[in-house]
Amino acid sequence: MIVIEDKMQNIKIDEDLCIALGTFDGIHIGHQKLIKEAVSSAKSKKIKSAVFTFNKHPFNVLKPEHNIKIITDNKTKVQIFKSLGVDYVFFIDFNAEFANIMPIDFIECLHKQFNVKSIVCGYNFTFGRFGTGDVDFLRKYQNIYHYDLKVIEKVTLNNISISSSKIRKKIEEGKIEEANQMLGYNLFFYGSVIEGKHLGNKLGFPTANLDIPLNLCLRNGVYITQTYINEKKYPSISNIGFAPTLDCKERILETHILNVNENLYDSYVKIEFLKFIRDEVKFNNIEELKKRVYNDIYTAKRYFELDNFCLH
Ligand SMILES: Cc1cc2nc3c(=O)[nH]c(=O)nc-3n(C[C@H](O)[C@H](O)[C@H](O)COP(=O)(O)O)c2cc1C
Ligand SMILES: Nc1ncnc2c1ncn2[C@@H]1O[C@H](COP(=O)(O)OP(=O)(O)OP(=O)(O)O)[C@@H](O)[C@H]1O
Numbered sequence: 001m002i003v004i005e006d007k008m009q010n011i012k013i014d015e016d017l018c019i020a021l022g023t024f025d026g027i028h029i030g031h032q033k034l035i036k037e038a039v040s041s042a043k044s045k046k047i048k049s050a051v052f053t054f055n056k057h058p059f060n061v062l063k064p065e066h067n068i069k070i071i072t073d074n075k076t077k078v079q080i081f082k083s084l085g086v087d088y089v090f091f092i093d094f095n096a097e098f099a100n101i102m103p104i105d106f107i108e109c110l111h112k113q114f115n116v117k118s119i120v121c122g123y124n125f126t127f128g129r130f131g132t133g134d135v136d137f138l139r140k141y142q143n144i145y146h147y148d149l150k151v152i153e154k155v156t157l158n159n160i161s162i163s164s165s166k167i168r169k170k171i172e173e174g175k176i177e178e179a180n181q182m183l184g185y186n187l188f189f190y191g192s193v194i195e196g197k198h199l200g201n202k203l204g205f206p207t208a209n210l211d212i213p214l215n216l217c218l219r220n221g222v223y224i225t226q227t228y229i230n231e232k233k234y235p236s237i238s239n240i241g242f243a244p245t246l247d248c249k250e251r252i253l254e255t256h257i258l259n260v261n262e263n264l265y266d267s268y269v270k271i272e273f274l275k276f277i278r279d280e281v282k283f284n285n286i287e288e289l290k291k292r293v294y295n296d297i298y299t300a301k302r303y304f305e306l307d308n309f310c311l312h
Contacts, residue, residue, distance in 0.1 A: 001078075001081065001082045001086055001087060001088070001089060002087065002088050002089070003078055003088075003089045003091070004088065004089070004090050004091070005055055005074075005090075005091040005093070006090075006091075006092070006093065007092070007093045007095075007098070008092050008093070008098060008101075008109060008113070009109075009113075011090065011092075011113055011114065012113050013050075013088070013113065013114050013115050014115065015047065015048045015115060016045075016047040016048065016115050016116075016117045017042075017047060017048050017049070017050045017088065017114055017115055017116050017117065017118070018038050018041050018042035018045060018047055018048070018049050018050065018116075018117065018118035018119075018120065019038065019049075019050045019051070019052050019110065019114065019116050019118070019119055019120070020034055020035050020037075020038040020049070020050070020051045020052065020086075020120045020121070021052050021119060021120070021121045021125060021127065022034070022051075022052075022053060022121065022122065022125065023053060023054060023057060023058060023164070024051065024053050024072075024077065024164075025057060025070055025071050025072055025164040025168075026071035026072055026164045026167050026168075026182075026183055027072060027077065027080045027081075027183075028162050028163075028164065028167055028182050028183050028184060029155055029157070029162055029182065029183070029184040030122065030152070030154075030155035030161075030162045030163070032084065032184055033152055033155050034120055034121070034122055034152045035049075035051060035081070035084050035086060035120075036084060037120050037150055037152060038050070038051070038086070038118075038120040038150075039084060039085045039086060041118055041120065041150060042087070042118070045117065045118060047117055047118070048087040048088060049085070049086050049087045049088070050086065050087060050088035050089070050090065050114070051081055051086050051088070051089045051090065052090050052092065052110075052114075053077070053089070053090065053091060053092070054091060054092050054093075054094040055074065055091040055092065055093050055094060056094055057070055057094075058094050058099065061094050061095060061096065061099060062099060068168070068217075069168070069172075069215055069216060069217035069218075070213075070215055070216060070217060071164060071167055071168055071171065071183075071187070071216075071217055073189070073212075073213040073215075073216065074091060075190060076188070076189060076190060077089075079190070090114075099129070100129050101128050101129060102128055102129055103127060103128035103129070103132055103133025103137050104141070105128075106127055106128050106133060107133075107137075107138070107141050107145055108145070110145075110147075111145040111146070111147070116145075116147050117146065117147055117148070118147055118148050118149075118150070119138060119142075119147050119148075119149050119150070120149075120150045120151075120152065121135065121138070121149075121150075121151060121152070122151070122152045122154075123135065123151055123152065123153055123154050124154075125138075125151075135149075135151050157181060157182055162182045166182065167179050167182045167183060168217045170182070171187065171217050171218060171219065172217055172219050173219070174219050174221065174276035174279075175276070176223065176273050176274065176275055176276050177274075177275060180273075180274075186226070186272040186273060186274060187218075187272065187273040188270055188271060188272040188273065189210075189212050189213075189216065189253070189270070189271055190268060190269070190270050191210030191211050191212045191253065191268070191269065191271070192210065192211055192266065192267070192268050192269075193208045193209065193210060193266060193267045193268075193269060194209050194210065194211050195209070196209040196252075196254065197246070199246070199286075200254070200256070203286070203289075203290045203293070204290070204294070205256045205290075205293050205294070205297060206256065207239075207254035207255060207256045208227075208254065208255050208256075208257070208267070208269065209252050209253070209254045210252070210253045210254065210255065210269065210271065211252075212240075212252075212253045214251060218240050218253075218273070219240075219276065219279070220240055220241030220242070220251070220279065220280045221239070221240065221241065221276060221277070221278055221279045221280050222237065222238070222239050222276075222277045222278050222279075222280070222296050223237070223238050223239075223240070223273050223274070223275060223276055223277060224236075224237060224274045224275040224277060224299070224300050224303050224304075225237060225238040225255060225271050225272060225273055225274060226271070226272040226274060227255050227257050227269055227270070227271050227272075228269060228270040228271075228272070229267055229269050230267075234257045234258070234260055235257070235258045235259075235300065235301075235303075235304040235306060236255045236256060236257045236258060236271070236300070237255070237256050237258065237277075237296055237297055237299075237300040238253060238254060238255040238256070238271060238273075239253075239254050239255075239280065240252070240253045240254075241280040242280070243280070244280060244281070244282035245281075245282055245283045245285075245286070245288075245289045253271065255269075255271055256293075256297065258297065258300060258301060258304065258306055259306065274303075275303065277296055277299055277300075278296070
């Protein structure tokens with residue numbers, strides 16, 4: 001898969017493309033249907049499949065005051081697009097100039113610079129200045145610019161239309177199981193294990209601290225998780241936040257792998273989120289923190305049905 005991050009005007013592709021259009025935060029089951037359609041359509045036409053998306057969430061450029069926290073960082077997006085069989089990913093620089101592009105200029109650019117022969121988008125896709133371009137607009141110009149258009153019907157779950165904003169809300173409310181259903185996979189992040197304060201070990205629950213992007217929409221708190229190290233899956237419990245008892249200045253994600261005590265420094269691990277247990281608490285002292293974390297570990301062991309739920 002070829003990944004290109006640039007301004008739209010700088011890109012020139014010579015191969016014919018079938019392109020999926022959207023922001024794709026979360027790459028939920030609606031997005032997956034759309035991208036799979038682009039991949040299979042490209043294969044049948046013997047051209048390349050592509051995803052046209054952005055380096056940052058458009059909302060954070062158009063309405064920075066909202067400061068949207070994202071579901072999927074770009075590194076994770078790349079992993080998912082790759083697993084779906086996409087040939088090209090374009091992370092277009094979404095800036096004020098791009099936001100102002102007239103819909104017809106956008107189509108012309110796809111035609112001239114991206115060699116687009118086929119477009120796949122969702123039923124509610126809008127684009128260009130003030131979102132004035134839509135599916136009807138794309139349909140109107142398809143013969144002039146020689147592309148065919150496939151519009152994906154609304155994908156629903158229990159009669160509710162899926163969208164990134166709904167998933168973001170579920171995650172922020174701690175409703176991880178519902179979010180995971182809409183995503184079609186367990187919410188996950190990759191990160192490198194970095195040094196912490198080495199306190200967890202002394203307290204009896206060693207934790208791997210991960211550097212993760214700061215703008216993720218995860219609610220601060222404790223989660224039942226699964227940690228993957230070199231493709232091997234371990235049951236774990238994780239905390240994301242500022243560890244207020246210790247007054248940490250930076251938001252970190254740390255994971256305690258159940259029944260394992262290994263040095264993981266510099267490993268690159270994947271953490272999947274399964275269930276939110278509780279919010280972070282500022283405890284009066286380390287003893288109270290320790291007691292509560294042991295309790296969380298007990299909850300996680302029960303969840304995974306590990307050994308006889310011993311407290312350590
Ligand atoms: C399951 C779990 C729950 C945690 N809950 C809290 C919490 O509610 N409040 C808090 O201040 N820190 C919490 N922490 C963070 C601990 O303070 C931190 O892991 C510990 O001090 C070790 O830090 P270190 O890995 O940097 O050595 C939690 C950690 C884990 C693993
Ligand atoms: N539930 C869905 N069913 C079918 N297509 C969808 C669905 N949700 C989004 N799409 C399509 O996927 C592409 C990417 O859309 P976008 O990134 O805006 O996702 P979204 O889930 O609608 O996000 P938001 O909640 O921020 O509006 C667009 O072409 C859009 O029309």
